[in-house]
Amino acid sequence: MTGDRREAYLFLMAWRVSPVALAALLALGCSTIINPDDGRLGGESSLDSGLRDAGTVERDADVDPPDSGVDSGPPVECGDTPRCEGDNLVSCIGGMEVRQDCRARDAYCDSGACVDWVCEPGSRACTDDLTGVEICDARGRMTAVTPCTGGACDPDTDRCSDAPSSCEGLPELEVGDTVTVDLCAESDDETFQPMGPNCSSDTPARTGDRVFALRVESTQNLVIQLQDDDARAAIDTIVYVRSICDRPGSQLACDDDEPCSGIPFPGACTDGVALGLSRIRDRFEPGVYYVVVDAFEYTRGERRYGCGEVELTVRRAG
Secondary structure, three states: OOHHHHHHHHHHHHOOOOHHHHHHHHHHOHHHOEOOOOOOEOOHHHHHHHHHOOOOOOOOOOOOOOOOOOOOOOOOOOOOOOEEEOOEEEEEEOOEEEEEEHHHHOEEEOOOOEEEOOOOOOOEEEOOOOOEEEEEOOOOOOEEEEEOOOOOEEOOOOEEOOOOOOOOOOOEEEOOOEEEEEHHHOOOOOOOOOOOOOOOOOOOOOOOOEEEEEEEOOOEEEEEEEEEOOOOOEOOEEEEEEOOOOOHHHEEEEEOOEEHHHOOOHHHEEOOEEOOEEEEEEEEOOEEEEEEEEEOOEEEOOEEEOOOEEEEEEEEOO
16 A cells, blocks of 8 residues: 555544545545645545445534524414405414415405405406596406596497586585575586485476586595575575586486484474485595585475575584
């Protein structure tokens, strides 16, 4: 045994290499021990790859693997109740948090579950009467109608047209306003469309009427109230809201008589309703709406109902 091989032999014995591995290494020569590129002990290519594949390398059981330096910490605990983080559904499976993107299955996350879209997020379509655009919100939960104030909705583009409005020059209202109108001084231009239990009369409103443009800046619940304000006359009021001022088919809401149980002056009631009080309660999206104040003309018994002064109030719902 030459001097070089003797040194290699002693070195490998110090590392507890098996006799079979030792014989293989001595047969290969010392060049397999030393990495020629940097003079260090050979790496994967010289020792581990050659001998581990043959099953000849034996490691000391007392030698621990090197520390990776990453502390994995204790396992993450999670609750049993699923929850939503945005549109991600977070569930606990086998003691570990599992996240699912509800959007990937055409759904949104709500109350700890993926709920199928009501509509495709951001989609839009003209309403059936072409008076507005129905737009789906960004999560696919609901649609809201934006009235077309400058013209009808174009079905080809699902957007309001740029046609000039015939409603320009009307008196304007804002939320919080109260105005008084003498219907006897107005011409009879408009009448309502029956809709719902509080606007079911088939008798046209034949007194003078007035149309106001109501501008709503943000989505909110509003009360639009019209009441008899004339001590000299009996007025059976009616109030209705349109998306286009002179188009009856664009009517959005209407109210005729209020039940006596909901008003503070029961003495003004007839057959359980207050004929002189009309009140719309509804949710309004941003836009311009047209409020029509009107009244009926008829005789009941010895009382004549007709025109006179009425008070219109627009306020946020309390």
